Amino acid sequence: MQYNSSQAKLSVEVVKDHAALDGCLSIRKAVFVAEQQVPLDVEVDQHDDDAVHYLVRNGDDPIGTARVYPVGNTAKIGRVAVLSRWRRMGVGTLLMSFVLQDLRKQGYVNAMLDSQTYAIPFYEKFGFSAGGNEFLDAGIPHFRMQMKLQGECL
Numbered sequence: 381m382q383y384n385s386s387q388a389k390l391s392v393e394v395v396k397d398h399a400a401l402d403g404c405l406s407i408r409k410a411v412f413v414a415e416q417q418v419p420l421d422v423e424v425d426q427h428d429d430d431a432v433h434y435l436v437r438n439g440d441d442p443i444g445t446a447r448v449y450p451v452g453n454t455a456k457i458g459r460v461a462v463l464s465r466w467r468r469m470g471v472g473t474l475l476m477s478f479v480l481q482d483l484r485k486q487g488y489v490n491a492m493l494d495s496q497t498y499a500i501p502f503y504e505k506f507g508f509s510a511g512g513n514e515f516l517d518a519g520i521p522h523f524r525m526q527m528k529l530q531g532e533c534l
Contacts, residue, residue, distance in 0.1 A: 388438050390471065392478040395433035403442030404433045404459075411461035418518040427458070434482075436462070436475050444471045446479050455483045455529070457493040476506055480529065489530045497521040 395401050405424065412418040427449050436444030444462040448455050457479060462471045483491055494517055495503050500510050508525040515522055 388469075390436060390438055390443075390474060392434060392436050392475055394482065395435050400435050400442075401433055403437075404435050404445040404447070407442055407445045407461050407463055408459055410463060412459075412518075415464065416518075416520060418520070422518050423459075427456075431458075434475060434479055436471055438466070444475045446475055448479065448483065450488075451492070453488060454490040454492055454526075455486075455488040457491055460493070472502065473505075476503075480506060484529050487530070489528070490526060491529050492524060492526045494522045495525050497523060500525070 393400065395404060408423055409420070412423045413420050428447065431447040431449040434446045434448075435442055443466045446457060446460040448457050450456070460472070460475065462475070480491065491508075493503065493508065495508070495510070497514060500523060503525050504510075507527045509527065510523040510525050512524050515524075
């Protein structure tokens, strides 16, 4: 599907109801469970209940999601997913820009995430830096990435 910005009606929201949360979970199931073969009991975990979830919509249709939960003064970003037909059209960039702006407003000092190895360049463009050793999460290679949200740069 070719992206036509005049036809897309993209919006990002902080999830506030069960219907929107169901949209987030359906995206994660499509991307992580169906495409990447992550077991459902690994994909949906104990952090979902306490996390802030974000949802990208095209009109009323859920197309992208992310979640964030606190680890001290650091925001742990995870479960960033965009439906396959919407990738490489700026949806992920729109989502991450919104999430990072929201985290700064909330006063978080740092952000971290565990990036699938192939996605490191995507997160680097927002200021994240990879560190440590590659590790497997659900059998998929990842690196921990971090960035400073407030104050001096790393």
